[in-house]
Every structure is written in structure tokens, then in C-alpha cells.
Amino acid sequence: MAKPVLSFLIIALSFSMLSCTQPTPLEQALIDAEFKVKKVLDLADEHEVQIRYTQIRRGENNLPEFTTYSLFEDSETYFYPASTAKLPVAALALQRLRELQAEGVAIDRNTPFHIRDRNNHPIALEDSTALSRTLSIAHLIKKIFLVSDNDAYNYLFDFLGTDYINSQLRDKGLKETSIHHKFLFGADNNRTWEYYFLHEQDTLYKQQSIHAKELINNGNLKKMIKGVGYLDDNELVNEPFDFSKKNRISIHDLEGILKRIIFPEIFDSDERFDLLEEDYEFLQYWMSRNTLESNDPDYSSDPDLYDSYVKFFIYGDQKGTMTDEVRIFNKVGDAYGTLTETAYIQDRASAIEFLLTATVHVNENQIFNDNIYEYDSIGFPFMAGLGRAILNYERNGVNQKK
Numbered sequence: 001m002a003k004p005v006l007s008f009l010i011i012a013l014s015f016s017m018l019s020c021t022q023p024t025p026l027e028q029a030l031i032d033a034e035f036k037v038k039k040v041l042d043l044a045d046e047h048e049v050q051i052r053y054t055q056i057r058r059g060e061n062n063l064p065e066f067t068t069y070s071l072f073e074d075s076e077t078y079f080y081p082a083s084t085a086k087l088p089v090a091a092l093a094l095q096r097l098r099e100l101q102a103e104g105v106a107i108d109r110n111t112p113f114h115i116r117d118r119n120n121h122p123i124a125l126e127d128s129t130a131l132s133r134t135l136s137i138a139h140l141i142k143k144i145f146l147v148s149d150n151d152a153y154n155y156l157f158d159f160l161g162t163d164y165i166n167s168q169l170r171d172k173g174l175k176e177t178s179i180h181h182k183f184l185f186g187a188d189n190n191r192t193w194e195y196y197f198l199h200e201q202d203t204l205y206k207q208q209s210i211h212a213k214e215l216i217n218n219g220n221l222k223k224m225i226k227g228v229g230y231l232d233d234n235e236l237v238n239e240p241f242d243f244s245k246k247n248r249i250s251i252h253d254l255e256g257i258l259k260r261i262i263f264p265e266i267f268d269s270d271e272r273f274d275l276l277e278e279d280y281e282f283l284q285y286w287m288s289r290n291t292l293e294s295n296d297p298d299y300s301s302d303p304d305l306y307d308s309y310v311k312f313f314i315y316g317d318q319k320g321t322m323t324d325e326v327r328i329f330n331k332v333g334d335a336y337g338t339l340t341e342t343a344y345i346q347d348r349a350s351a352i353e354f355l356l357t358a359t360v361h362v363n364e365n366q367i368f369n370d371n372i373y374e375y376d377s378i379g380f381p382f383m384a385g386l387g388r389a390i391l392n393y394e395r396n397g398v399n400q401k402k
Contacts, residue, residue, distance in 0.1 A: 026053045026069035029393035037385035040360060040378060044072050047360050047378075048079055048223065048338070052251045053390055054355035064263055066355075068255075075176050075250040078221040078243060079359045082333030084340050085179050085247045086144045086153045087287075088257050092168055093137050093156045094279045105197075105205045109138040109282070113197040115155060118209045123193050124155060129297035138282070139297070145286040146294055148310050148332065150183040157182050158192035161210035172271050174257060176250035180216045218248045227366040241336075241368040254342040255357045261287070262329060262344045288329040290322050312341045313356055313387025316380040325349065326391070337363030337373040339383055345391065352394045358386055 023031075030041065040047050054068040097109055112134035115123040126133045129143065140156055143149035157165070162180055169177050181189045195207040218224060230241040249257075261283050264272045273279075291309040292300050299305045307322040308315035312332050315322055330343035340359040346352065360382050362374040373379070 024069045025055065025393065026051065026071055026390075029053070029389045030071070032392065033389035034381075034385040036378075036381040037389060040382040047362065047382075048077070049361075050074065050077070050079065050251050050359050051386070052255055052355075052357040054255065055394075056353045056355065064266065064353075066259075066266075070251075073251055074222075075252055076222055078218070078224045078248060079340065079361065080243055080333075080336050080338045081247055081249040081254070081340055081359075082335035082338060083148045083150075083153070083183075084249060084254055084331050084333035084342060086148065086156075086333075087254075087261075087331040087342070088169055088174070088177070088249075089153060089156050089160065089165065089179065090141045090144050091257070091261055091273045091275070091283060092160055092165060093141065094283070095168070095274045096160055096164070097137060098274060098276065098279070100205065107197045107205055109141075109279075110136050111197050111199075111204065112136055113195055115158070115193045115195055117193055118191065120194075124151070131296045141283070142286050142294065143297060145331070146289060146291050146297065146310070147299060147305065154182040154184050154187070158210075159195055159207070161192050162189060162212045163210070163214045166214060169253075169257075172260070172273070174253045176248070176253040177257075178216070178218055178248050180245065180247055216245050218244055218246075221248070227363065227368050229366070230368040231370050236367070243336075251340075251342070251357045251359060254340070255355055258329075258331075258342045258344060258355065258357070284329060287331065288327050312339060312380065312383035313343050313345065313358075314384055314391060316384035316387075318384070334375065334379075336368050337361055337375075337379075339375065339379045341383060343387075345387070347391065347395065350395055352391070354390060354394055356387060356390055358383065 030037065040049065050073050051071045052068065052073055053070070054066050057065045059065045094109060097107065100107060114125050114135065117123055124135055127135045127139055130136070130139045135155070137156070140152035143152040165179050181187065190212040192210040194209050196203050197205040224244045225240045225242055227241050229236055229238045260267055260272055261280065264280060290307040290311065291305050292307050306319045308318055310332050311322070311328050311330065313328065313330070314326060325347065327346045327348070328343050330341055333340045338359060338361045342357040344353070344355050360379055362379040364374055365372060
């Protein structure tokens, strides 16, 4: 069992005093965090906590300058990234459209399309959440950011194929990321569906099924084998659950993907997504929307959805209306007892901006697939409290400068 982090922070402060160094801003923020945050940090190893906090200060010509602090960050320790994998797939889908346009294919993110399997059986021919009732790349990306829609991700995943996804991310310097599967039980992740982009009844572009050649390889990461059992078809299997063939993103890469979308100009051209300014603006706009802040798709009539449905930091333990005081550009993931989020957070009234990425695991009985996870009692309060701790620290720093 991990040493209590509260004690760790006290030791860190004592050491800082003895060595005449200051505790890091992240350590300072956590000292003043809510009890429910400290309680999780006291068992950081058990909860597989990793935190990465990047301060942003504006220098000459208003250019952003970044300083990163981390706690328990370990790129060699595996956590399941869940729906955070949808973030790079959304960006790569827009990039792939630009590549096709450069080849002379007359389609864009709003072009309707159909999806069929290799035997021409329909997979998806329309989208009931769209006012037009048509499938489009743009609408799928909206759904990914508004409600983390799995079908939307699955359709974009197969539009790209695993080889394209992983080779593109590696080429951009994101070497601690591998995305291998859809969020669809029993799916064929090695052969994609076929895509028909349409203008009325005419096919503008047909994409044949893509066969993946790259083998799944997450390396020899720690904690890829977890727990003491799992449910398989409602039957308990008394063996640890194997994540070795699941998606993987380190929190270093997760922040890196986010930074490439929010601050593309700080990266060399070969490290960026190959997008136009309007593509970045489209991604930034929709990833900063609250769930009920859209009329196409419109989720306002769904009683299970609320403003902060996909905003864990700051608001994750609240289900009321979010204020416009703070704007969060983010992507969350939750599955198998793991909550993860990467976010660029703005408090424009205070001229505050920062990046925060974190993951926490809450699965007390160590059984997977039983849907008995402590999200509401531990996970969401931790993520919300962590976000508030960093925001309060940033605000206090601004006030002290006045």
C-alpha cells in the first residue's frame, strides 16, 4: 500500500525547507485541496493516480510559455484510457479528409456518407440525432465531444483504420500511444467497414475495406494485468483481467495530443496534425461545449444528460447548470473503474489558463465488467476536487499579484 500522500506532501515541504527549495505549484495546490482529494492521494498507488499540471504564462507577443509539474506520473505504468482515445481519432479524421481533398476527392466534413460491411450489408445509413438525419464526419465529432458517443468513435475509427491511426501518431512524436480497437463488443478491429460519400444519389468517393497489418504491441508495461477476476457473459472468471491488447495512451501523450489541438503553432510542422485553421477552430469549439450547449445534436430532452456530463474536472460531482465563468476544452474517459481527463481550462475573467491531465482507478472489489465501481463516491469527487484545487491555486496566484 502506498504511503499517505498527505504525509508525502509534508515530507516534501520539510525537505524543501531544509534544502531551501520551494514545493512545486502542484504540491502547493494539493496541500489546500478538499479532503476527498487528499483521501484518494493517501492511497495513490491503490487508485493508480497520475497527475500532470502545466502552467501557461504569456510572454513576449502574447506567446504561451509552459511549465509542467507532475505527481505519480509514470509512462511505464498502464491505465485504460477509455474514451480519451476518441480525441486523436477526431483530429485524424479531419486530417484524412484534407489528404483526400489534396488528391482531388470533392468531399468535406459535412458530406453525407453511408457505411456498409464488406458484403454490402448496411452498418449505418443515417443519424437520427442530426437535423438532416445524415451521417457526416462533422456531426460525429460533435457527438464525441458532447456525449462521448461510442458509435461516432467507431465510425471514425474504421474510416481511418488502425495502421493509419498509429503510424500518424508515432510520426508526430506520440510514441506512448497505441489505439487498436473500437468500443463495440465482438467487433472486427482488423478489417474496416466500407464508406460511401454521397451527393444526393451519386457516390463521390468509395473507401474500400482496409486490412490492418500492424500487430498489437503495448510493450512490457506495468499493471497491464489487473484485479482478481472479471465477468464474462455474466459468469465470474477468477483470473486477473488482461489489458495487454487494449488501447493505451500515457498522460504525457494525452496532454501532447491536446496541446497539438489547442496550441498547434508551438510544434514543428511534422509534429502537428495536418489541418487548416478552420479545422482547429472546429475542434476547439466543440470540445469546449457543454453537453446541453448544442441544438444539432440536441440532448436537452434526455433526462440522463446534464451540462457537465463530460466535464470531470471542477464540475464532475455536480449535475446542475454550468456557469460560463470557466470554459473547459477537454476529453474524458471512464470504463473498467478508471476515470481519465485531459483539459485546457480557461478562466477568462481572471486571465487564467492551464492544462490538467489526470487518471484515477476506483474498483474496490477488483472485479472487472461487473459495473460495481466507486465512480460517484470516490472517482468523480476526486476529479472535480482536483480541478478546483488547481483553479483555486491559479486564482490565488493572480490575486496575490494585484
